[in-house]
Amino acid sequence: MRKTFSILLMFLCVSIHAQELSSFVESNLLTSLQKDDKAALLMVHFGTTHDDTRTKTIDAINQKAKAMFPKLDVRESYTSRIIMRRLKARGISKESPLEAMLRLRAEGYTHLIIQSTNIIDGVEMESLRNDVESVKPFFKEIRVGNPLMYSTDDALRVVDILTKRIPTNAKKREHVLFVGHGTETPATAIYSEIDYMLKAEGHPNYHVGTIEGYPTFDNAVQMLKAAKAKTLILAPLMFVAGDHAKNDISQDWKENLEKEGFLVELHIEGLGEIPEIQDIFMQHIQFLMNHRVRGIMEKKAAYSTQKD
Numbered sequence: 377m378r379k380t381f382s383i384l385l386m387f388l389c390v391s392i393h394a395q396e397l398s399s400f401v402e403s404n405l406l407t408s409l410q411k412d413d414k415a416a417l418l419m420v421h422f423g424t425t426h427d428d429t430r431t432k433t434i435d436a437i438n439q440k441a442k443a444m445f446p447k448l449d450v451r452e453s454y455t456s457r458i459i460m461r462r463l464k465a466r467g468i469s470k471e472s473p474l475e476a477m478l479r480l481r482a483e484g485y486t487h488l489i490i491q492s493t494n495i496i497d498g499v500e501m502e503s504l505r506n507d508v509e510s511v512k513p514f515f516k517e518i519r520v521g522n523p524l525m526y527s528t529d530d531a532l533r534v535v536d537i538l539t540k541r542i543p544t545n546a547k548k549r550e551h552v553l554f555v556g557h558g559t560e561t562p563a564t565a566i567y568s569e570i571d572y573m574l575k576a577e578g579h580p581n582y583h584v585g586t587i588e589g590y591p592t593f594d595n596a597v598q599m600l601k602a603a604k605a606k607t608l609i610l611a612p613l614m615f616v617a618g619d620h621a622k623n624d625i626s627q628d629w630k631e632n633l634e635k636e637g638f639l640v641e642l643h644i645e646g647l648g649e650i651p652e653i654q655d656i657f658m659q660h661i662q663f664l665m666n667h668r669v670r671g672i673m674e675k676k677a678a679y680s681t682q683k684d
Contacts, residue, residue, distance in 0.1 A: 400667035405487060405519065406447055413516065414485045416449040417441060417661065420473050420492040420504055423454035424618040425462045433616045433648025437493060440654050445661065448489065451476055455492075455500055474507045478514075486516045489664050491657060493615045493648060494523035495556065498563040519668060521660040524615075524647070525566050530656060535573045537652045542609060542643055544581055549606035551581040552643075553596055553633075555625050556613035558589020567591060567613075571599075581605070584613065587624050597636055608638040617646040 405415060419441055421434050434452070442450045453476035454460050460470045471479065473490070480488065490508060494500050501523055508518050525531045544550040556567050568591060571584035581603065585596030600608065610630055612621040621644050630640050647653045 399670050400663075401670045402666060403668040405489065405517070405665050405668075408517075409487065412484075413487060414449070414483075415447070415487040415489070416451060416480050416485045417445055417489045417491065418473065418476055418480070419450065419452045420490060420494075421452065421454055422494065422500060422615070423456045423459035423463075423470065424616045425459055425466075426616070426618045426622070429617045429621075429646050429649075433646045434493070437648055437654050437657060440658060441491075441661065444658055445665070449485070451480065455503065472507075473504055474511070477507065477511045477518075481511065481514045488515055488518045489521065489661060490518060491521040491661050491664070492523060493657060495613070495615060495647070496525055496559070496563050496566045497523050498559040498561055517668070519664040521657075521664050524653065524656060525570065531566070531570055531573055532577070533656060534653070535570060535577055535579070537650060538611075539574070539577075539579050539582060541650060542611060544609065546581045549581075549604060550609065551583065551600060551603060551605035551607070552609045552611060553600065554582070554584050554611050554613040555596075555620075555629060556584065556586045556589070557620060558586025560589065564589035570613075585629075587620060593629065593632065597633070600633075600638065601636075605638060608633060608640050609643050610640055611643040612646065615646055615648040617644050617649075621646070 409415060419438055424430050424434065438450060438452055452470075453473045454463075454470040455473060457472075460472070463470055477488065477490075490504070492501060492504055494504075505520060508520055512518055522530075525534055538554065542552050544552055554570070558564050558567060564586065567584050567586050567589060571591060574580075574582040574584070583596055583599050583603075585591050585593055591599075610625060610633065612625055614620060626642055626644060630642065633640050
């Protein structure tokens with residue numbers, strides 16, 4: 377475990393140094409703690425009502441976080457009100473991020489690291505940051521991590537992981553279509569970026585579509601037909617393989633793609649099940665352990681000393 381963690385840290389230093397240090401300054405959270413200070417890691421998930429995928433994704437990454445950051449008390453929260461309500465009807469209670477943060481403060485925690493398992497920096501991340509801003513006065517410090525596909529380096533790593541995870545035979549006209557949730561905000565552009573990266577990195581038979589964003593189902597069909605795809609592997613580009621994966625993708629998208637003449641196979645696996653994807657989130661947490669956000673006044677001070 378120690379050897380693996382050391383390798384992880386070495387990779388971390390190389391991959392995100394240029395990516396984020398312009399907005400952060402080095403600051404070790406644990407060494408900054410004073411007497412009676414307490415630090416916790418809050419894992420934030422959209423959530424799921426499906427026990428099978430929760431065990432493989434949410435529970436799995438929570439356990440990995442506990443193993444990798446033993447000096448932090450690890451808690452979890454869900455952001456979906458609908459999922460929390462359905463789980464409560466089954467006797468399963470989950471706190472929202474705001475509820476979890478207020479509980480941590482009541483328990484005497486002074487420093488928080490917040491890491492969500494969101495895929496993109498969309499409305500869920502915006503809501504989370506708003507919650508964090510509302511409780512900041514109650515804590516000495518709160519650090520918020522980025523979602524899975526935030527930087528270019530993150531996106532390139534995801535492309536590499538997924539193409540190795542689901543190999544295809546281009547000569548047999550086998551193609552892969554990853555289906556993300558999508559959003560109506562500009563953040564949906566990340567899905568087009570991933571589609572572009574797949575092809576730019578030498579994987580012309582890999583494509584991306586979304587349920588509620590862009591590229592749409594029709595866009596995906598156009599790409600597949602233009603590429604003369606025959607056999608198609610359909611896979612979710614989502615952290616958990618829940619309702620969207622089991623209903624929208626496995627049923628609606630599969631049936632409609634078959635009507636378009638494709639032979640469709642399913643690869644229903646949440647991104648959260650993939651160890652290498654989990655590692656990206658762990659690296660985001662490790663980065664936060666050693667860096668804090670660089671305030672705007674600090675940036676302006678640095679700019680004022682630069683020569684034209």
